[in-house]
Amino acid sequence: ARSAAEFVPEGADLAALRRAAAGCRGCELYRPATQTVFGAGPEDARLMLVGEQPGDVEDRQGEPFVGPAGRLLDKALAEADLAREGVYLTNAVKHFKFVPAERGKRRIHKTPARGEVTACLPWLRAEVARVRPALVVCLGATAAKAVLGTGFKVSEQRGRVTRAEEYDVDVIATVHPSAVLRAPDRTEAYQGFLADLKVVREHLG
Numbered sequence: 001a002r003s004a005a006e007f008v009p010e011g012a013d014l015a016a017l018r019r020a021a022a023g024c025r026g027c028e029l030y031r032p033a034t035q036t037v038f039g040a041g042p043e044d045a046r047l048m049l050v051g052e053q054p055g056d057v058e059d060r061q062g063e064p065f066v067g068p069a070g071r072l073l074d075k076a077l078a079e080a081d082l083a084r085e086g087v088y089l090t091n092a093v094k095h096f097k098f099v100p101a102e103r104g105k106r107r108i109h110k111t112p113a114r115g116e117v118t119a120c121l122p123w124l125r126a127e128v129a130r131v132r133p134a135l136v137v138c139l140g141a142t143a144a145k146a147v148l149g150t151g152f153k154v155s156e157q158r159g160r161v162t163r164a165e166e167y168d169v170d171v172i173a174t175v176h177p178s179a180v181l182r183a184p185d186r187t188e189a190y191q192g193f194l195a196d197l198k199v200v201r202e203h204l205g
């Protein structure tokens with residue numbers, strides 16, 4: 001199976017991991033993508049947020065959560081009294097997977113295949129090992145299944161502290177901010193997302 005493992009330098013700090021990830025060929029997603037979008041944030045962050053994969057804007061800018069989902073996330077973090085500056089933000093998959101659009105149009109996101117998620121996981125493991133956050137928050141099913149196993153159901157288990165044995169870290173899963181943006185009742189979805197982030201705030205103390 002394809003894997004990023006051989007590209008991950010051992011014992012490297014975040015800056016070195018980021019440089020190495022720029023040249024990752026651990027799966028085929030690097031080909032159409034503009035660049036690797038590695039995690040960003042302080043190495044001593046107590047909170048790590050894990051999304052699915054970079055979106056259209058992130059792929060162009062090279063930073064996680066700087067597009068529409070990121071704006072909603074920023075607002076919710078601020079409302080939950082969690083400062084984005086103190087948070088390490090990353091994604092389960094580090095390249096944007098998309099269906100090409102016509103010139104000038106926003107490209108359409110495609111959910112990464114399980115094999116692409118597992119191929120990319122050595123990067124996330126290295127990030128968690130380096131940052132050692134007090135809590136990891138998985139945003140949406142892709143991140144939650146990547147960290148907590150494919151049996152994890154966000155709809156049933158969101159907003160509760162779970163232990164990820166493999167990563168030796170506490171985890172809370174919630175919905176993805178993009179799902180809030182797409183929800184039929186956006187206000188209700190946003191309130192649910194915010195309630196989960198308040199559990200996060202409580203857990204961090």
Ligand code: URA
Pocket residue numbers: 051052053054055058063064065066067069070090091178
């Ligand atoms: N959605 C994600 O999951 N991650 C990003 O970085 C942006 C949008």
